Each structure stands twice: as structure tokens, then as C-alpha cells.
Amino acid sequence: MKGTVLYGPRDVRFEERPEPRIEKPTDAIIRISAACVCGSDLWPYRGIQKIAKPTPMGHEYCGIVEEVGSEVKSVKPGQFVIGSFFASDNICPHCHAGYQTSCQRREFVSTAQASILRVPLADGTLVATPDVPSEDLIPSLLAVSDVFGTGWFAAVAANVKPGATVVVVGDGAVGLLGGLSAKQMGAERIIAMSRHESRQRLASEFGATDIVTERGEGGVARIKELTGGLGADSVLECVGTQESMMQAILSTRPGGSIGYVGVPHGVELEGEKVFFAHVHLHGGPAPVRRFLPELIDLVWKRKVNPGRVFDLVLPLDQVAEGYRAMDERRAIKALLRP
Numbered sequence: 221m222k223g224t225v226l227y228g229p230r231d232v233r234f235e236e237r238p239e240p241r242i243e244k245p246t247d248a249i250i251r252i253s254a255a256c257v258c259g260s261d262l263w264p265y266r267g268i269q270k271i272a273k274p275t276p277m278g279h280e281y282c283g284i285v286e287e288v289g290s291e292v293k294s295v296k297p298g299q300f301v302i303g304s305f306f307a308s309d310n311i312c313p314h315c316h317a318g319y320q321t322s323c324q325r326r327e328f329v330s331t332a333q334a335s336i337l338r339v340p341l342a343d344g345t346l347v348a349t350p351d352v353p354s355e356d357l358i359p360s361l362l363a364v365s366d367v368f369g370t371g372w373f374a375a376v377a378a379n380v381k382p383g384a385t386v387v388v389v390g391d392g393a394v395g396l397l398g399g400l401s402a403k404q405m406g407a408e409r410i411i412a413m414s415r416h417e418s419r420q421r422l423a424s425e426f427g428a429t430d431i432v433t434e435r436g437e438g439g440v441a442r443i444k445e446l447t448g449g450l451g452a453d454s455v456l457e458c459v460g461t462q463e464s465m466m467q468a469i470l471s472t473r474p475g476g477s478i479g480y481v482g483v484p485h486g487v488e489l490e491g492e493k494v495f496f497a498h499v500h501l502h503g504g505p506a507p508v509r510r511f512l513p514e515l516i517d518l519v520w521k522r523k524v525n526p527g528r529v530f531d532l533v534l535p536l537d538q539v540a541e542g543y544r545a546m547d548e549r550r551a552i553k554a555l556l557r558p
């Protein structure tokens with residue numbers, strides 16, 4: 221079988237790889253229906269996050285179960301399933317608390333930009349759809365695997381409530397879907413911070429009521445202006461830089477909440493600024509597994525269309541072009557079909 225391997229900065233290859241097999245009785249093997257390139261894949265692609273050796277890529281996936289290990293009970297061959305980027309047993313204390321990405325037995329699923337994938341801890345990790353989906357639902361079901369689940373967690377962590385004023389920092393796929401999530405949770409005003417016209421349009425389609433193009437201090441000043449000097453009730457931080465994090469903290473009203481899901485790169489919080497901001501900070505790697513049943517149901521009933529974030533569809537063997545297009549911001553997110 222063939223899969224995607226990153227060799228170094230901007231060197232992505234699609235090449236022959238060993239075919240995954242059942243290694244433990246709790247594994248499942250799935251045939252990928254669709255995979256995609258994540259914004260976080262761009263950190264190693266750009267060389268900002270170093271890799272020590274050629275590294276298989278991909279952590280967002282959905283597909284058809286081909287084979288299961290002898291202990292797997294909840295999914296069976298022929299079912300269409302979705303999982304998250306961390307395999308989790310869904311039974312340990314951290315899973316029970318709803319933090320499956322901190323599962324005591326978690327394993328990173330990192331070889332999904334391929335035709336076949338081994339998923340560990342299949343019973344805890346995979347959720348089957350009610351039936352094999354029609355083609356048009358596949359992009360939205362794939363989005364549930366990470367970007368929609370992560371945007372949803374950002375909104376949950378930011379304590380979005382009906383009637384709330386919400387700011388979304390970041391106009392990548394996660395930020396856009398964070399806006400969609402806030403809308404689903406009843407936010408009244410959703411302010412998207414974006415400088416890119418195509419992304420602004422999608423943010424508005426997903427429910428944004430205002431667009432702010434300024435960044436940094438100017439961005440904070442504009443949010444204050446739009447909220448009568450108060451700041452927002454809930455802020456979703458979906459970037460992971462020093463500037464975006466401080467922008468989120470300083471845009472939040474005293475007593476408000478920030479959900480941060482951008483993987484931090486060089487973020488250092490100043491104790492004094494955080495202290496006097498009087499805000500709730502909650503975030504981390506989204507426990508997407510917690511939300512899978514609910515989000516699959518929303519997509520299955522066609523109440524939301526998060527698959528709209530995929531504005532480039534490529535055959536899997538052209539994965540390198542998917543990385544290039546996202547790196548150059550020609551695409552928001554690339555969908556890959558084996």
C-alpha cells in the first residue's frame with residue numbers, strides 16, 4: 221500500500237509502505253475513504269517543528285472497517301467509522317472525565333494519509349455512522365475527525381452560551397468551524413478575525429456577524445469598540461502564536477472564557493497580564509472523541525455542513541500539492557481521496 225511520508229522541509233512523498241496489519245487484539249484496520257492535510261501538519265512541513273527521520277503523516281480519517289482484532293466488539297467489518305487523532309480506550313478516569321486526548325493508554329494516530337490505516341484501541345476510538353454514508357456527506361464526516369471536533373471543543377472550553385458575544389481568533393479550518401460551533405450553541409454575535417476574503421465569506425456563511433481585519437493591539441481595540449468597551453464573553457483561540465494568544469486574552473471581558481486549541485509555538489504568557497485580565501483559560505488537544513456521537517448526528521441529519529472548509533480535493537497520490545496549496549494559503553484545507 222502507499223502512504224505519505226515527510227522527509228524534511230517541503231519534501232512530502234507518496235510512496236510504498238508496509239501494509240498495516242492487526243498487531244494487538246484491540247486494533248482495527250480501516251480502508252480510508254478520505255483523509256486530509258491539517259494546519260498542524262504545516263509546522264513540520266515548514267521545518268518549524270523538526271523531524272528526526274522520515275515521518276509518515278496524517279491524523280484525520282474516516283473509512284470502512286476491513287478487519288478487527290479478536291477483542292474488538294463495538295465495530296465490525298463493513299461499517300463506516302470515524303476516529304480522532306488520539307486513540308483512546310474511553311474507559312480510564314481521564315476518558316470518563318471527557319478528556320480522551322489525555323487517555324492513560326492513548327496512542328497518536330499518525331499514518332492516516334494513506335490508503336489503509338491501523339487504529340489502536342478500536343472499541344474506544346472509533347464511532348460508526350448509522351449506515352454507509354452517501355458520497356456528499358464524506359467531507360463533513362471527515363471534518364468531524366479533527367477540525368470540527370477541535371472547533372467545537374474551542375467553543376465548549378470558551379463556555380459559549382446562548383446569546384453570547386464570541387470572538388474567533390484564527391481563520392483556518394478550525395477557527396471557521398469554531399464559529400460554526402458557536403452558532404450551533406446559540407451565540408448571538410460572532411466576530412471573526414480574518415484578513416482573507418474567501419475565509420471571511422465562509423466565516424459569514426457559518427454564522428459570523430462581524431469581521432475584524434486588524435490584528436494585535438489594533439485588533440484588541442476593534443473588539444473593545446464592537447463590544448461597548450467590555451470585551452467578548454467567549455474567545456476561541458485557534459492559531460497558537462504569542463500574538464494570537466495575547467489577542468485572545470486581551471479581547472475577553474473580565475469573567476469571560478478563552479478556549480485555546482491552536483498548538484502553541486513560542487507562546488509565553490506574562491503572569492501579570494494574565495492575572496489582571498481576570499479570564500478563564502481552558503484548552504489543549506481537543507478531546508474530539510467526547511463529541512463524535514453528537515457531531516456525527518448533526519452531520520448525518522444535515523444540520524451543519526462543516527465539509528465546506530475543504531476547498532481543494534485531490535487524489536491521495538497528489539498529497540504533496542495539498543501541502544503546497546495550504547502552505548501558500550491557496551487552499552484552506554485539502555481533502556485527499558485514495
Ligand SMILES: [Zn+2]
Pocket residue numbers: 308309310311312313314315316320322323324325326
Ligand atoms: Zn482512557
